[in-house]
Amino acid sequence: MSAYPGQDSFRTPIKIARRLGASKSGVHHWWVQRVTAIALIPLSIWFLFFLGALVHASYPMVLATIAQPVPAFLLIVLSLCLFWHGALGIQVIIEDYVHTRWLEVTLQIALRFGAILAALACVLAVLAIWLGVVPQH
Structure with a gap:
């Protein structure tokens, strides 16, 4: 029984007026956490193969490989997803x-x-x- 007359739930009248229920407050956080996790799976697999290909490469060769558009773009996306996912997880903790x-x-x-x-x-x-911008030696 609610403290408010004529109301059968535990939500306050302002939450009902704003349509803020249990499914409206944390769902975005939950979805972003899952989407970044799913995005990190193929990105992490690609990154491991990328690093494996560069194990015995020289410094200029590594810079030249990263300077290509696709690896640079994937590294940027990996970085953003990784830090966003990590921040969401630590926020919950x-x-x-x-x-x-x-x-x-x-x-x-x-x-x-x-x-x-x-x-x-x-x-x-x-x-x-x-x-x-980074000089090659």
């Missing part, structure tokens, strides 16, 4: 296991900044190689 509110908020902010900074560093590194 923080939400579930950190019970001090100020610490939870601080960790969430640090997580977002760290993930964005690391993803940006990877993307910029690949772009620098792709655009020929």
Whole structure:
């Protein structure tokens, strides 16, 4: 029985008015986590073969291989998916296991900044190689 007269659920009237139920709040997070996980499967397999092909390559050969459009694009997509997926997973861990509110908020902010900074560093590194900014020795 609800605390509100004429209402048979536990949701507040504002949540009913905004149509915010259990399926409206966390579904996006859940879907993005699954989509990035599925995207990471073929990207990770490609990356392992890519690294395997470059094991005995020289430094200029590695730079030349990364500078090609398809490997550069796939490395950028891999980096973005990897950091997005990781940040979503760590976000859930923080939400579930950190019970001090100020610490939870601080960790969430640090997580977002760290993930964005690391993803940006990877993307910029690949772009620098792709655009020929990195000198070949």
